[in-house]
Amino acid sequence: MKLINADCIEAMKAMPDNSVDSIVTDPPYELGFMGKSWDASGIAFNIEVWQEALRVIKPGGHLIAFSGSRTYHRMAVAIEDAGFQIRDQIMWVYGSGFPKSHNISKGIDKSDAVEMRRQRDLKFTEWMRSTGITGKQINDLTQSNMGNHYLTDKEQPAVATAEMFDKLRPFLPEVPEWVEQMVRERTVESENFKKREVIGTKPSSLGGTVAAGERNQEIIDHHKNKIVDITAPATAAAKQWDGWGTALKPAHEPMVLARKPLEGTVANNVLTYGVGGLNIDGTRVGTDERVNERAGSLGNNFTMSGGLAQTDKEPTTATGRFPANFIHDGLETEWAKFFYCAKASKRDRNEGLDGFEAKRDHDGRKDGGVGGDNPRNRTNNAKLNHHPTVKPTSLMQYLVKLVTPPNGIVLDPFMGSGSTGKACAYEGFEFIGIEQSLEYVAIAQARIDFALADKSNELPL
Numbered sequence: 001m002k003l004i005n006a007d008c009i010e011a012m013k014a015m016p017d018n019s020v021d022s023i024v025t026d027p028p029y030e031l032g033f034m035g036k037s038w039d040a041s042g043i044a045f046n047i048e049v050w051q052e053a054l055r056v057i058k059p060g061g062h063l064i065a066f067s068g069s070r071t072y073h074r075m076a077v078a079i080e081d082a083g084f085q086i087r088d089q090i091m092w093v094y095g096s097g098f099p100k101s102h103n104i105s106k107g108i109d110k111s112d113a114v115e116m117r118r119q120r121d122l123k124f125t126e127w128m129r130s131t132g133i134t135g136k137q138i139n140d141l142t143q144s145n146m147g148n149h150y151l152t153d154k155e156q157p158a159v160a161t162a163e164m165f166d167k168l169r170p171f172l173p174e175v176p177e178w179v180e181q182m183v184r185e186r187t188v189e190s191e192n193f194k195k196r197e198v199i200g201t202k203p204s205s206l207g208g209t210v211a212a213g214e215r216n217q218e219i220i221d222h223h224k225n226k227i228v229d230i231t232a233p234a235t236a237a238a239k240q241w242d243g244w245g246t247a248l249k250p251a252h253e254p255m256v257l258a259r260k261p262l263e264g265t266v267a268n269n270v271l272t273y274g275v276g277g278l279n280i281d282g283t284r285v286g287t288d289e290r291v292n293e294r295a296g297s298l299g300n301n302f303t304m305s306g307g308l309a310q311t312d313k314e315p316t317t318a319t320g321r322f323p324a325n326f327i328h329d330g331l332e333t334e335w336a337k338f339f340y341c342a343k344a345s346k347r348d349r350n351e352g353l354d355g356f357e358a359k360r361d362h363d364g365r366k367d368g369g370v371g372g373d374n375p376r377n378r379t380n381n382a383k384l385n386h387h388p389t390v391k392p393t394s395l396m397q398y399l400v401k402l403v404t405p406p407n408g409i410v411l412d413p414f415m416g417s418g419s420t421g422k423a424c425a426y427e428g429f430e431f432i433g434i435e436q437s438l439e440y441v442a443i444a445q446a447r448i449d450f451a452l453a454d455k456s457n458e459l460p461l
Contacts (some may be wrong), residue, residue: 001421001448004434005441008043008413011434012052020057020432021275021408022064024400024420026391027075029068045074050446052081053413053459054260060269060276062256062403064090072254085256091397092327093252094343101245106231121157124182126148131172141167149227159186200230203304255399257325274405283402284320323402327395342393344419352450353384353443386441393451396423404429425451 004011043049044067053063063084067075072089082196128150135147147159149158160168165183169175233239262269262276269276344406396419400410408429412420415433417440425448426429433443 001425001439001452002432003415003418003421003445005436005438006430006434007436008044008434009048009052012049012056015056015432017055018058018273019409020061020411021061022404023053023411023413024064024396024403025412025414025422026389026416027064028413029066029389030071030074031094032070044071045078047078047082047333049413050079050084053411054083056411057260058273058275058347059260059263060273061260061264062275062278063256064399064403065258066092066253068257069250069254070250072256072434078255083261085261087254087259088325090255090257090325090327090399091252092255099200100250101247102116104244104246105233105238105242108241109234113393118157122161122183124179125152125157126161127176127179133168133171137171138168141171159183161186190349192351197227197234199230199232200435201227224335227445257403264349274408278323279402279404280323281320283323283398284312285323291318308454327398344390348393349383349385352446352448355444356384356443358384385417385447387440387443390417391419392417393422393426396420397427400424401427416440418447421448422451426447 028041029051030040030042032046044065048325057063059314063079065075065079076086076089109423114447135151136148139145144164146158146160146164149156162183182327202282233242258275261274266276365442400420400423404410404427406428410420410424410431412431415421415435418433421431421433421444431448433441433444
């Protein structure tokens with residue numbers, strides 16, 4: 001196992017031609033996810049990345065790269081333009097995505113108040129800066145990510161709620177009455193602001209989530225007792241746009257399945273380089289389906305699948321369904337069988353990280369609205385593995401096994417917290433991981449070391 005702390009392009013340039021058997025990677029989706037700068041650099045669309053990947057992978061070697069539903073096309077084009085052949089698209093489908101839609105009706109009702117509210121909030125943040133308290137102190141004392149918002153003079157200033165301000169009060173100098181008044185009025189908007197009438201309540205939308213997996217259950221447990229208000233539009237324009245939003249609930253992540261061009265035929269290529277095919281039998285989806293059984297009720301010698309039953313042989317259990325380009329998260333379904341994989345569990349994320357410092361996985365800048373204590377931030381608890389986009393090890397095991405020959409070498413140019421490397425440790429593959437963040441390299445090393453040392457905790461496929 002070789003982990004490299006470097007820029008992926010420069011690191012690959014130092015690697016020999018035709019030196020890895022497969023590439024399985026989770027590049028940035030280029031969405032600016034959780035305010036992370038590395039998710040908005042354009043690196044996944046940079047053709048030079050994939051040209052270097054093409055050079056180091058053996059002829060016939062396969063590449064699997066994740067992306068987002070909105071940005072997949074640009075990455076796929078870059079991979080194709082680099083010289084790879086696009087062979088398929090694999091879909092990882094799940095039911096636990098978090099809706100990120102903007103309520104247009106509420107936005108209209110708030111629009112008249114935004115500038116007045118901003119001026120009020122800026123006055124509060126100016127005073128907070130004068131006290132000398134730091135953003136880190138605010139975050140630690142309130143167990144939130146509101147430090148930037150209570151101190152900012154630029155984007156998304158906010159007045160603290162009474163509950164939050166009480167946690168800060170012992171560490172502040174004497175508080176002027178006008179600040180106290182702002183805090184008291186924080187959640188009760190003044191008469192200058194339009195207020196939507198509360199017409200009912202409902203459980204938080206996440207309370208009804210039924211997706212499988214430990215991590216999903218944590219989210220369900222956190223939200224199932226949350227009650228939120230149902231409000232009526234306050235203006236004519238808002239009434240016209242009531243029920244309209246701006247986005248669908250995310251429920252899948254696409255992957256490019258690509259191949260470096262073969263040299264000669266498939267047979268010639270696999271004999272020369274040891275790669276070029278997909279491990280179909282090694283990744284079949286288990287099933288209890290019986291083969292060679294007579295149709296029975298049909299009263300003839302044909303099986304239900306239409307083949308002639310071999311009467312001199314006993315029925316046997318099938319070796320599994322042919323692997324599909326569709327991976328499901330495990331929700332009940334009767335119409336097909338696929339490889340099932342829920343999102344990464346807390347155990348999977350944190351194995352091997354005892355002694356690491358727990359941190360939050362984002363800085364709270366994307367808090368969803370001006371001046372708001374975003375309730376979503378309350379689920380952003382400190383984590384040992386604080387990388388925000390950890391893929392489940394069992395999913396990565398399935399993917400590396402699909403495209404890598406026995407004892408092969410897997411390259412991940414965007415290693416992150418090391419899920420691909422952890423999967424390789426369990427599957428017996430050699431691994432080369434490249435990651436520009438030294439902090440994530442340390443997390444990846446610990447997770448991989450755990451997998452290498454404790455096979456009793458191997459995640460089953």
